[in-house]
Amino acid sequence: LPTVAPRASDEVAQIERKSASLLDQPSIKHFHLGMFEIGRPLGKGKFGRVYLARERTSGFICALKVLHKSELSQGRVEKQVRREIEIQSNLRHPNILQLFGHFHDSKRVFLILEFAAKGELYKHLRRENRFPEWKASQYIAQMASALRYLHRKHVIHRDIKPENILVGIHGEIKISDFGWSVHAPNSRRDTMCGTLDYLPPEMIKPGSSDNSYNEKVDLWSLGVLTYEFLVGEAPFEDTPVMTQRRIARADMSIPSFVSPEARDLIKRLLVLDPEKRIPLDQVQTHPWIVKHCARGSSRDKP
Numbered sequence: 001l002p003t004v005a006p007r008a009s010d011e012v013a014q015i016e017r018k019s020a021s022l023l024d025q026p027s028i029k030h031f032h033l034g035m036f037e038i039g040r041p042l043g044k045g046k047f048g049r050v051y052l053a054r055e056r057t058s059g060f061i062c063a064l065k066v067l068h069k070s071e072l073s074q075g076r077v078e079k080q081v082r083r084e085i086e087i088q089s090n091l092r093h094p095n096i097l098q099l100f101g102h103f104h105d106s107k108r109v110f111l112i113l114e115f116a117a118k119g120e121l122y123k124h125l126r127r128e129n130r131f132p133e134w135k136a137s138q139y140i141a142q143m144a145s146a147l148r149y150l151h152r153k154h155v156i157h158r159d160i161k162p163e164n165i166l167v168g169i170h171g172e173i174k175i176s177d178f179g180w181s182v183h184a185p186n187s188r189r190d191t192m193c194g195t196l197d198y199l200p201p202e203m204i205k206p207g208s209s210d211n212s213y214n215e216k217v218d219l220w221s222l223g224v225l226t227y228e229f230l231v232g233e234a235p236f237e238d239t240p241v242m243t244q245r246r247i248a249r250a251d252m253s254i255p256s257f258v259s260p261e262a263r264d265l266i267k268r269l270l271v272l273d274p275e276k277r278i279p280l281d282q283v284q285t286h287p288w289i290v291k292h293c294a295r296g297s298s299r300d301k302p
């Protein structure tokens, strides 16, 4: 796979400047399919497929996500896709997958996304079973940095899990799939689907009067992610009914091979009361994070 040279983002800026200037003549389209050479399929999800792509004039490598309008309307997820586009196109952070632009034709919506050359994090996790503490710690440090950035913009991701994280060419992680992200505070109206494993107690309590919640939901999910990186399975993994019950009681046990520092951080994140969860700035200065990040940048070890 071609590597994405760092200059690529300058080229995006160049494309954007060019297309911004093109926008002055309304007849000129912004982006369209003919501008891209489509490469191999990279992956597929419930509502779309993603392909390696190259923008013809600049040679810029990206990932083109194709969503079929018919499927979106059947799944009643148009609103989510609109929100994903609106939120993700205004974000710029090394650990958040960038959305450079979007366009559509009669049948499909196309998202022009940053190419993450090392693919899906959950496949790495399944292959390695669980991550060594130094790697898990660096990933959580990167997640905390990305979440701090999101929360400063009052964006809650709400769907932090290994399946929604990609890995860049230097081994850095990139939060993707903002389909479930919202502006805080929020009271959930969309129906949930998929795994319950990562949901905090305040989002699964059925019919609780005050079902509004805030950014702290991402702290709980960060705790679940930390546990899963180190143990290889989620802390409340069980049958759906038991998972809900165990989440509501924060009923989990941490295996003895997990270091005391990592155990301490997990316990400070998986707290029932959202207000009592350790804040992100204290995650970044936690002994388990500091002890490993000192070993060098957020990249693969040589």
Ligand SMILES: CCc1cccc(CC)c1NC(=O)n1cc2c(c1)/C(=N\C(=O)c1ccc(N3CCN(C)CC3)cc1)N=N2
Pocket (backbone or CB within 6 Å): 042, 043, 044, 045, 046, 048, 049, 050, 063, 065, 113, 114, 115, 116, 117, 118, 119, 120, 163, 164, 165, 166, 176, 177
């Ligand atoms: C449409 C697919 C989808 C549905 C739902 C959620 C998400 C976000 C995770 C996505 N993916 C998405 O949006 N994606 C946006 C993307 C993206 C996915 C991506 N890369 C890859 O998917 C990928 C996969 C495998 C790969 N190789 C595997 C074999 N290795 C030996 C070499 C490397 C290398 C890159 N880059 N930007």
